[in-house]
Amino acid sequence: MKKVLSIAGSDCSGGAGIQADLKTFSAHGVFGMSVITSVVAENTFRVIETQDVKPDIIEKQIEAVFEDLPPEAVKIGMLACREGMLAVAKKLKEWQPSNIVIDPVMYAKNGAALMDPDSIDTLIADVIPLADMVTPNIPEAEKMAGFEIRNEEDIKKAAEIIHEMGCQSVLMKGGHSENTNEATDILFDGTDFYYFSSPRIQTKNTHGTGCTYSSAIAANLANGLPVQKAVEQAKAYITTAITHSLDIGKGNGPTHHFYDVYKNGLQEAL
Numbered sequence: 001m002k003k004v005l006s007i008a009g010s011d012c013s014g015g016a017g018i019q020a021d022l023k024t025f026s027a028h029g030v031f032g033m034s035v036i037t038s039v040v041a042e043n044t045f046r047v048i049e050t051q052d053v054k055p056d057i058i059e060k061q062i063e064a065v066f067e068d069l070p071p072e073a074v075k076i077g078m079l080a081c082r083e084g085m086l087a088v089a090k091k092l093k094e095w096q097p098s099n100i101v102i103d104p105v106m107y108a109k110n111g112a113a114l115m116d117p118d119s120i121d122t123l124i125a126d127v128i129p130l131a132d133m134v135t136p137n138i139p140e141a142e143k144m145a146g147f148e149i150r151n152e153e154d155i156k157k158a159a160e161i162i163h164e165m166g167c168q169s170v171l172m173k174g175g176h177s178e179n180t181n182e183a184t185d186i187l188f189d190g191t192d193f194y195y196f197s198s199p200r201i202q203t204k205n206t207h208g209t210g211c212t213y214s215s216a217i218a219a220n221l222a223n224g225l226p227v228q229k230a231v232e233q234a235k236a237y238i239t240t241a242i243t244h245s246l247d248i249g250k251g252n253g254p255t256h257h258f259y260d261v262y263k264n265g266l267q268e269a270l
């Protein structure tokens with residue numbers, strides 16, 4: 001069985017962060033492991049408080065995983081501050097894993113900050129160059145590229161700017177473009193643009209969509225799929241997970257994961 005590591009924050013309410021990542025890994029039949037960077041007291045409608053894990057313990061968790069169970073892919077989510085980013089970058093440079101997928105998490109769905117805005121320069125200089133794929137949503141891409149994204153041309157321009165930061169590919173997520181009937185993501189590999197579209201699902205229950213999507217991509221890469229196929233299958237997975245998202249909690253409910261959906265298609269699972 002392939003092993004996949006998530007380096008991310010903990011969402012005690014189970015819909016996003018490490019918890020979403022591990023559920024996604026299980027649904028893809030890979031062995032999931034976690035390095036926690038921050039403990040977030042949050043739920044479907046608010047973030048109460050965040051406590052960052054000390055950089056030294058982040059480094060030791062990474063050491064513990066890699067000296068014993070080297071993963072075939074690594075997904076990186078919430079990195080709250082500069083010190084945590086530098087700890088992760090240092091250890092990944094040391095162990096040089098393949099298939100690093102970085103979801104540059106900056107805000108929770110309700111707008112609460114999950115990353116110190118002053119650490120964006122460190123994210124760009126020290127973390128992004130390690131990535132095989134970076135998966136920003138539109139607001140994150142705007143912060144990274146430094147301009148407002150208004151249309152498809154802007155999305156492509158931002159993808160090129162982010163690619164220049166040293167990552168192998170950029171997947172621009174279109175979940176936030178709410179005025180279209182489709183949810184379209186655009187992958188840029190330094191040469192070409194590839195489009196991945198699904199019908200837009202009318203639901204408020206999208207807590208953890210970005211976490212789930214990047215984890216599905218990492219799991220697919222670990223399972224040996226080439227980059228475009230890994231995204232295509234992850235897109236199908238996130239669309240099903242949103243279609244069957246759970247209407248629980250007072251805010252944005254979580255996506256749904258179960259193995260049979262991935263394995264056999266929904267009809268057979270039900």
Ligand SMILES: Nc1ncnc2c1ncn2[C@@H]1O[C@H](COP(=O)(O)OP(=O)(O)OP(=O)(O)O)[C@@H](O)[C@H]1O
Pocket residue numbers: 016107108109136137138173174175176183184185198199200201202203206207208209210211212213235238239242
């Ligand atoms: N309402 C929707 N219907 C269909 N697909 C969606 C919808 N919302 C988001 N998606 C898709 O879900 C995936 C995750 O994108 P999204 O832009 O929501 O990530 P995100 O903002 O990083 O999520 P998070 O809230 O976890 O930070 C993308 O493939 C996007 O196109």
Ligand SMILES: Cc1ncc(CO)c(N)n1
Pocket residue numbers: 008009010011016017018040042077078105107108109114207208209210211
């Ligand atoms: C821990 C954590 N990571 C990422 C997100 C973004 O969805 C969140 N809400 N919480």
